[in-house]
Amino acid sequence: MAYDTRFYGLNFGFDSFNEMPYINLGKAGLRVSRVGLGTWKMGYPERGDKARVGRDLALRILDRALELGATFWDTANRYNESSGNSERVLGEWFRAHPGERRNIVLATKMAGAMDGISPNHCGLSRANVLDSVYASLDRLGVDRIDLLQFHRPDPHTPVEESLEAVADLRRRDLVRYLGISNATVDDLRVYRELAHHYGLPLVCAVQNSFNPLDGEREGRRGVLAFCARNGMALIPYSPLSRGLLTDRYLPGKSVGQGDRLVDEGALAQINSAETQEKLRRLGELAVRESLTVAQLSLAYLLRMPGMGPLIPSASTVEQLEENTRAAAVELSEPALAELRQLFVDERTLDLENL
Ligand SMILES: NC(=O)c1ccc[n+]([C@@H]2O[C@H](COP(=O)([O-])OP(=O)(O)OC[C@H]3O[C@@H](n4cnc5c(N)ncnc54)[C@H](OP(=O)(O)O)[C@@H]3O)[C@@H](O)[C@H]2O)c1
Numbered sequence: 001m002a003y004d005t006r007f008y009g010l011n012f013g014f015d016s017f018n019e020m021p022y023i024n025l026g027k028a029g030l031r032v033s034r035v036g037l038g039t040w041k042m043g044y045p046e047r048g049d050k051a052r053v054g055r056d057l058a059l060r061i062l063d064r065a066l067e068l069g070a071t072f073w074d075t076a077n078r079y080n081e082s083s084g085n086s087e088r089v090l091g092e093w094f095r096a097h098p099g100e101r102r103n104i105v106l107a108t109k110m111a112g113a114m115d116g117i118s119p120n121h122c123g124l125s126r127a128n129v130l131d132s133v134y135a136s137l138d139r140l141g142v143d144r145i146d147l148l149q150f151h152r153p154d155p156h157t158p159v160e161e162s163l164e165a166v167a168d169l170r171r172r173d174l175v176r177y178l179g180i181s182n183a184t185v186d187d188l189r190v191y192r193e194l195a196h197h198y199g200l201p202l203v204c205a206v207q208n209s210f211n212p213l214d215g216e217r218e219g220r221r222g223v224l225a226f227c228a229r230n231g232m233a234l235i236p237y238s239p240l241s242r243g244l245l246t247d248r249y250l251p252g253k254s255v256g257q258g259d260r261l262v263d264e265g266a267l268a269q270i271n272s273a274e275t276q277e278k279l280r281r282l283g284e285l286a287v288r289e290s291l292t293v294a295q296l297s298l299a300y301l302l303r304m305p306g307m308g309p310l311i312p313s314a315s316t317v318e319q320l321e322e323n324t325r326a327a328a329v330e331l332s333e334p335a336l337a338e339l340r341q342l343f344v345d346e347r348t349l350d351l352e353n354l
Pocket of ligand 1: 037038039040041052074075151181182207208236237238239240241242243244246247248258259260261294311312313314315318319320322323
């Protein structure tokens with residue numbers, strides 16, 4: 001019998017929130033904003049954690065992200081000198097907005113060492129998975145994590161042991177979905193086979209380094225194609241190549257100390273003839289499309305099969321607003337063709353397999 005959704009007050013047609021388009025996270029039922037927010041650089045710089053975005057500004061960015069519907073928020077226990085401070089800032093926001101918890105899809109990660117110094121205080125053992133999740137929940141001030149991501153595979157722990165730990169957390173509704181980060185196609189195959197074999201949680205999202213300029217990092221090629229084929233979402237991290245794919249590094253613009261990329265030692269990359277030529281062409285196309293370079297780059301990523309939500313970091317409210325607008329951009333066919341010509345080379349994509 002067909003339900004009359006009006007009668008039951010149900011409407012499964014919602015595909016946006018605060019005007020932000022939503023997509024499923026791979027084949028999972030969880031729906032996420034096409035453009036979300038990476039919170040790596042949020043923290044308490046006055047405590048020496050080297051965060052770029054201090055507490056007050058971070059809270060304003062989070063407020064604005066909710067208003068814009070950019071509600072997929074990515075953090076990790078280790079962000080900013082293994083301090084836990086990115087999670088702590090988010091925790092301040094959640095404590096101040098308890099009614100909004102249900103509107104945010106919260107993703108965090110664990111695996112790397114934090115303050116513990118014994119070999120049991122890192123990795124994906126049962127002990128460290130459970131202890132890390134309890135500590136993250138405490139810092140975040142929430143009672144569940146929507147997407148728990150293993151920050152990287154752990155060659156010293158049987159995968160079944162890590163998956164069992166997540167299964168237990170799911171039974172207690174402390175974690176709802178599982179993702180993995182910095183994984184190869186071989187890692188993903190193992191995770192998939194063992195999850196099927198033992199009836200354990202399936203990985204629904206893979207967070208790997210991926211941006212239009214560099215494509216998939218060496219050693220992790222083919223992951224996007226694997227995601228597309230197997231109903232997983234690739235969450236590309238550093239999607240703006242840490243700020244390089246923005247208007248600020250266009251030829252002729254002055255680059256200075258205090259810029260994150262410069263501080264991170266990327267001056268040679270910025271100034272290379274190859275990068276400058278690509279940026280010049282991107283800049284021209286962006287002007288023709290009435291977009292910025294950041295929007296063009298993000299909109300291009302969103303067109304790729306297997307692509308999940310994007311999580312650019314923002315150091316200002318204006319950057320967030322600019323990046324978020326990419327979610328609704330429909331690139332024209334000529335613009336797409338030009339972007340493919342500009343970006344796709346042997347390092348970028350295993351296009352044959354998409
Ligand atoms: N799983 C992992 O191992 C892993 C690793 C890295 C990152 N991540 C995740 O991915 C997220 C994003 O990565 P990311 O921060 O490395 O790189 P990104 O998103 O590519 O670049 C963000 C940086 O670009 C600049 N920026 C952003 N929007 C801009 C705009 N519209 N105009 C001009 N400049 C702009 C800002 O730098 P300024 O401060 O210089 O303005 C910002 O910090 C992180 O927050 C984190 O959640 C995960």
